Amino acid sequence: MLGTTKSNYYDILNVPRDASKSQIREAYIRMRNTFSGQNQALYSLFDETEAQAMLERVEEAFRALNDDQIRLQYDRQGPIVAPESHGHAQEVTDAFRGTGANTYGVVPKTHQATKAMQATAQDIQVKVAKLIEEGDLSDGTLYRKIRETVGVSEDEMQSRTKIGVDHIRGIETNTFDRLPRPIFVKGFLRSYFRYLGVNNSDELVAAFSEKYQDFLDKRGLS
């Protein structure tokens, strides 16, 4: 049973040390859902700042464990405890652990790891920002590139956002015939970009909608 003081990445995500990548990803999504401000389950126990702090640590843990190299490095330095040098680190004397089979100390955030982690996250962000800057905002193929850069498959997108694969493909190939009414497509795009972590997606959504509307208008005329 876990307390919130723990900073061990595996404990934060609540996965075993030998968890597979997909297990880690699943755990991450679960944790993100739990602590993203809108979840009703937080009510009366965690306020927004606490949830936000938790969320940040979840993101940090996921970034580290999702990267094979960083994870390997992290595992090697595993049981080192460095309480003084890092304010938040604290020794774990966890009565709730039971068997003690998994008693790893809290691992300090090493400087290299932090840097590398930020690099991966920033890398993606920079790449996505560059794509958006250079691309045609109304072009569905751009969205596909963004999705692939972030590393989300069609299936994952479908299962997490409930947008049908057909519609995802329709959007990403600008095949307007395959799309429902614009008002629905707007909603799709919003959740699409929200899931990909693209902030300020309004411009993109507006551009695509405008193009779609144009298409419908023209078809209506002919």
Place this chain on the structure above:
Amino acid sequence: MGTFIPGENVELKSANQTRVPRQLRRHSQILQDRHGKWCMGLPAYVTDPGHEIPTLLAVGGGKGGVGKSILSANLSARLAGLGYRVLVIDLDLGCANLHTHFGIPKPKYTLANMVLESSKTFAEIITPTTVPGVALVAGGQEASWSRHLARGPETLLTLWDAIFSAKRRLHVDFVVMDLGAGTARHTMDFYATAHLGVLTALPEPTSIENAYVFLKTHLWNLIDHVAVRSGEEGSSSDIRTVLRDVGKNPYSKGYSDAFRQLSASYPNFVSNLLQALSGRDVGIVINQTRSQSDIDIGPAMEMICKRYFGVHAGFLGDLNYDDSAWKSLRNRRLLLNDFPHAILSKRLSGVTASILKVLGHQE
């Protein structure tokens, strides 16, 4: 024919009795293994009833109107459908209405006859239901319940005995205890006694808040019980002082963290408390879900209970929002009988299966 008829000499059979293999009708291995731990969390006035007791389920949740009774009634019916013999007891004493869920307008005898008047025995107040394999003990709506209960939950001792001996005397496999709203002492004591306590909540803030309060009260209650059982009432008062700050301090990291710190100074007590906690299960059911995000509250609450309270409260499943629940009530028929093909009925089966799995009654 399959109804559950009171009386010790009557051979009581449920319709599908043959569907449950014989070995499953015994107390499950999991429950036997952890019997000692379970006893650690029993109220002080209850003595170890031994192994030959029915599996005890409690349905609670703090807030009223979250579906405790409808879940109790239909859960019982599902269990019976699997071949178990189920006794469902309305423990919303004074405000009892579980009989209405079974379409029984006015039960002839209730717990009031047994506990308040002492004029009937437990076997005599059992009311048959239309569901084969399920029998009901109605709660009674007497105003004098509140005065009686004010004298302490010890006044229910005869009821406790009857529940524990239901296996031996009436061959009951499951006792389902439908608890009242709120966190009254007797409610919490019944919850603490259950092998699995269901925590029912709706996807709305008031209900979630109350569910957490209920769980917190459960934890406090267990601390009381453990204190008496382990004879460490002294250290328990110290512990209570520490835990009181958890609620007050907005920056506190929760109970599980406090326990971790306390385990250094009070290793015995904390270890006993952990035993009591692991000797019983808590399961979360989210009722009236309208969307995936409503359902997601379940796993999220599970995680939060673990992190904040240090209590493992597994998510058992959700029940979707469905007018059939309301319609069946209006028809005064059991939901499962009235709308057997509603998605809600299928979800109820899912919750039942999770419960059996948690308790080790099914793979």
